[in-house]
Amino acid sequence: xxxxxxxxxxxxxxxxxxVLIALDQRSRWVDPLRYVLGYLTAPVxxxxxxxxxxxxxxMRLTETRTRLMESRERLERQVLILEQKVQRLAVLQAxxxxxxxxxxxxxxxxxxxxVAEIIGVDPDPNRQELVINKGLRDxxxxxxxxxxxxxxxxxxxxxGPLSARVLLITDASHAMxxxxxxxxxxxxxxxxxxxxxxxxxxxxxxxxxxxxxxxVSTGLGKLYPRGYPVARVVSVNHQSGASFSDIExxxxxxxxxxxxxxxxxxxxPVSAPDMETDGxxxxxxxxxxxxxxxxxATE
Amino acid sequence: xxxxxxxxxxxxxxxVTLVVAALLEVVPLSDTFNWVRPEWMLLVLLYWVLSxxxxxxxxxxxMVGLYQDVLVGTTLGQWALAYALGAYFMQAAYKRMRxxxxxxxxxxxxxxxxxxxxxxxxxxxxxxxxxxxxxxxLYSTAASAVIWRPLCGVLRWVQLRFLVR
Numbered sequence: 001x002x003x004x005x006x007x008x009x010x011x012x013x014x015x016x017x018x019v020l021i022a023l024d025q026r027s028r029w030v031d032p033l034r035y036v037l038g039y040l041t042a043p044v045x046x047x048x049x050x051x052x053x054x055x056x057x058x059m060r061l062t063e064t065r066t067r068l069m070e071s072r073e074r075l076e077r078q079v080l081i082l083e084q085k086v087q088r089l090a091v092l093q094a095x096x097x098x099x100x101x102x103x104x105x106x107x108x109x110x111x112x113x114x115v116a117e118i119i120g121v122d123p124d125p126n127r128q129e130l131v132i133n134k135g136l137r138d139x140x141x142x143x144x145x146x147x148x149x150x151x152x153x154x155x156x157x158x159x160g161p162l163s164a165r166v167l168l169i170t171d172a173s174h175a176m177x178x179x180x181x182x183x184x185x186x187x188x189x190x191x192x193x194x195x196x197x198x199x200x201x202x203x204x205x206x207x208x209x210x211x212x213x214x215x216v217s218t219g220l221g222k223l224y225p226r227g228y229p230v231a232r233v234v235s236v237n238h239q240s241g242a243s244f245s246d247i248e249x250x251x252x253x254x255x256x257x258x259x260x261x262x263x264x265x266x267x268x269p270v271s272a273p274d275m276e277t278d279g280x281x282x283x284x285x286x287x288x289x290x291x292x293x294x295x296x297a298t299e
Numbered sequence: 300x301x302x303x304x305x306x307x308x309x310x311x312x313x314x315v316t317l318v319v320a321a322l323l324e325v326v327p328l329s330d331t332f333n334w335v336r337p338e339w340m341l342l343v344l345l346y347w348v349l350s351x352x353x354x355x356x357x358x359x360x361x362m363v364g365l366y367q368d369v370l371v372g373t374t375l376g377q378w379a380l381a382y383a384l385g386a387y388f389m390q391a392a393y394k395r396m397r398x399x400x401x402x403x404x405x406x407x408x409x410x411x412x413x414x415x416x417x418x419x420x421x422x423x424x425x426x427x428x429x430x431x432x433x434x435x436x437l438y439s440t441a442a443s444a445v446i447w448r449p450l451c452g453v454l455r456w457v458q459l460r461f462l463v464r
């Protein structure tokens with residue numbers, strides 16, 4: 001066993017590691033290796049999540065009758081409000097489709113949705129990532145947008161067989177295109193590396209952005225579906241002398257509190273006016289295919 | 300322990316300890332505790348290199364590191380590189396390490412874990428995925444050095460109980 005010189009072994013290991021790093025950075029050739037190892041790492045992720053699951057189970061068992069009644073009442077009220085909103089939505093959607101037909105542009109409001117549970121958080125404080133319990137086997141693909149009930153959370157950056165990693169919008173390496181819901185001013189929303197803090201980059205001092213403005217995704221860049229709320233502006237500082245103003249925002253999604261997320265696959269992420277598309281069938285297809293697999297919700 | 304000429308045994312036990320280390324590596328903690336999370340995988344690996352230097356070495360370091368890479372989602376090869384190097388140095392120093400007093404042993408572990416983490420940090424920096432300054436790795440390195448002795452006790456018990464050699 002120990003006949004080989006450990007220094008040679010080390011050299012081989014070092015060369016191999018450097019090659020792996022280079023390949024992983026520059027190509028997708030090592031993805032199969034990552035995929036295979038994913039079968040071994042996913043069980044550990046699931047196991048690490050078990051105590052949290054168990055605690056939740058115990059909480060559910062010990063919940064009192066009055067608490068349950070209360071929450072049921074609250075949910076019923078919420079359903080009522082949502083149903084009322086949906087009624088209006090149907091009309092608005094039809095109107096929107098008609099108007100878009102007039103403009104000869106395609107409408108892609110809806111997409112297929114998959115519910116996933118968060119089973120892990122990245123232990124490295126340098127990175128803001130989550131692990132979810134759906135992977136390639138559930139047809140999760142790289143680049144899929146991840147949302148919670150309040151807004152956008154991030155995107156899938158890595159898919160294992162049984163789990164996937166989600167890069168949060170607050171990660172320092174993340175940036176996306178957003179627009180102010182009020183007036184359509186576009187800007188780049190970048191993560192800061194700290195939880196629940198975002199910054200708008202390169203916004204001219206004269207841009208009409210105020211505190212409390214809702215920022216929604218534009219769909220430019222073809223990664224995120226268009227029109228989902230992302231963040232709310234919390235402070236705008238005009239600095240005299242600087243060419244850009246300093247704008248801070250807070251994600252609308254509860255990044256640190258969610259336990260279930262929605263994975264959205266936008267069918268055709270292109271949503272800018274497109275002259276080539278035939279307006280006739282626009283919007284009809286994707287809207288019908290919106291199937292929500294909320295098995296967890298009905299339990 | 301008996302003679303070294305005996306057949307190696309207990310690979311399964313070593314793997315189980317590594318899986319437990321992996322669990323501790325990803326178990327969710329609050330932000331504050333996240334900073335002082337010891338490098339469990341590396342510590343367990345170092346222990347086995349120290350007690351079975353002819354069996355566990357660079358190759359194990361590389362494989363465990365690769366596993367760690369996929370587990371925590373870093374660039375493939377980042378921890379493999381760091382762990383292989385850590386295992387190599389432990390293999391080179393195991394004779395002295397065994398006779399060192401407690402404090403000195405912890406100091407060596409501090410240096411080994413620290414250099415491995417620094418290496419991993421540099422690689423992560425080069426791919427643009429670091430945010431906090433490099434000295435922040437010192438927290439978990441210090442935690443690793445502190446936890447080394449109790450961990451050794453536990454693993455020693457495991458080793459004798461399940462006859463790993």
